[in-house]
Amino acid sequence: MVEFWLAAGALLVVSALFVVTPLLRSRDNTDEQLRDELNKAIYKDRLAELEVESVEGIVQDKAELETDLKLALLDDVPASEQYGSTQKVSPIVIVVSLALLIFVSLFCYQRYGALDKVNQWQEVANQLPQLSQRLMSQDAEPLTDSEMRDLILALRTRLHHTPQDQQGWLLLGRIGLADRDIDTAIGAMKRAYRLSPDDEDIQLGYAQALMLSGDATDTEIAEGLLIGLAQQEYVDLRVISLLAFNAFEKQDFAGAVKYWTMMQQMIGPEDSRYPMLESSIRKARANMGESMADMVAVEIRVADDVPVNPNGVLVVSVHRADGSPMPVAAARYSVGAFPRTLVLDDGNSMMQGQNLSDLDAFIVRARIDSDGNVGTREGDWYGESAVTQKGDPVNLVISNQY
Structure with missing residues (x-):
């Protein structure tokens, strides 16, 4: 003023x-x-x-x-x-x-x-710390549309005086993403990326903004940034999610399944997002031409008297209808919560020359491995389904102990 x-x-x-x-x-x-x-x-x-x-x-x-x-x-x-x-x-x-x-x-x-x-503009600019704190706080009430516009105006005012503040540009970009203001998001993230191209948070935000633009060139740049982030020692879950979304949009359904499966392994079945990922995987596989008949959906329950070791491992295997001990397909999961539903497909096949989809009838077994060594069974709890026809759902209860 x-x-x-x-x-x-x-x-x-x-x-x-x-x-x-x-x-x-x-x-x-x-x-x-x-x-x-x-x-x-x-x-x-x-x-x-x-x-x-x-x-x-x-x-x-x-x-x-x-x-x-x-x-x-x-x-x-x-x-x-x-x-x-x-x-x-x-x-x-x-x-x-x-x-x-x-x-x-x-x-x-x-x-x-x-x-x-002018007076209103100056008052809004002075409210930047309070508005930013409310935006970041999970306990505070969400900002109204008017307060969000005030926050953007205040932040732009500060960035006019401190154009080298990459964190300020990052925050403006995130606000643009939350407000679906793609032009603001891309412009702000681009400024932040130019100032600090090695910052992983900025790379992720810039990639996210570019993917929402709908432009093919922007999408290619975003994909390159995400692939680079996915090769880091620690990978943010949002990176895998964006890669899966990008693959699905490009009709690379196999790639989408791969990334969504990675996300399942990262969050575990106890996460509330797990069923949503399972649904996305089924949709991608359906678009690949794989019918649900080629998959095995298994609903697993645990008897009330079975102690569940939260640090254990859940092993699910599909066998021929004759009860052959050698599994045709198998998968390993963290124990998580029960009941739960798992889906196995040809990607889980174990035998060369034979896929899970080749079986017309099968048996499913599930075991909670308590010591982390799938080669030992003593003291482990298990359950086995009846012979099930291809395309039918499977239900089993873990109630027996070796």
Whole structure:
């Protein structure tokens, strides 16, 4: 606000100089001088006419006429004390002019300017810490649409004064993503990425914004950033989720299944997002041309008297209908919570030359391995399904102990 008033004051001073400077400058009273110059011009013209008339014989006494002209010119010369006099402006006129200038300027700005908006803008800019804290706090009430706009305005104001603040640009980009303002999100994330291209949070945010643009070039850049992040030692779950989404949008359904399966392994079956991922995987496999008949959906329950070791491992295997101990397909999961539903497909096949989808009938076994060694069974709890036909759901209860 101080900068605004300083700029307004400077403009007012410049305007005052334009008004006062001409008033302070003394003005010569040149009316008599102009009359003298005019008389001289008339005198010279009349002499030229006499010369012509003398040559043509119209004038007989040329010398006498010239004398009369000179006497007439001398009679019209202004007095010396009046010649070259000056006029000065009264100080009262200057003061009144300045007062009028200030009054008119302030009145016009008050009437037609945006002083109220400037004051509101400054108030919003001062609220940036409080609005940012509310945005980040999980316990505070969510910001309203009006407060979100105020936060964006305040943040843009600060970034105008600190354009090298990459965290500020990152925050503005995240707000743009949350508000579905794609242009703001991409622009802010791009500025943050230019300032700090090695920051993983900024890379992730920039990739997320680019993927929402719908432009093929932006999507390729985003995919490159995500693949680089996926090769890090620690991989953020959001990176895998965006890769899965990107693969599904490109109709790379096998890639989508791969990434969603990775997410399942990262979050575990006890996570509330696990069933949603399972549904996404089934949808992707259906788009690949794999029917649900080629998959085995197993609902697993645990008897009430079975102690479940939360650090154990759940092993699920599919066997031929004759009960062969060698599994055709198998999968290993963390124990998680029960009941739960798991889906096995050809990707879980164990035997070369035979896929799970080749079986017309099968048996499913599930075992909770308590020591983490799937090769040992002593003391483990298990359950086995009845012979099930291809395409039918499977239900089993873990109630027996080796």
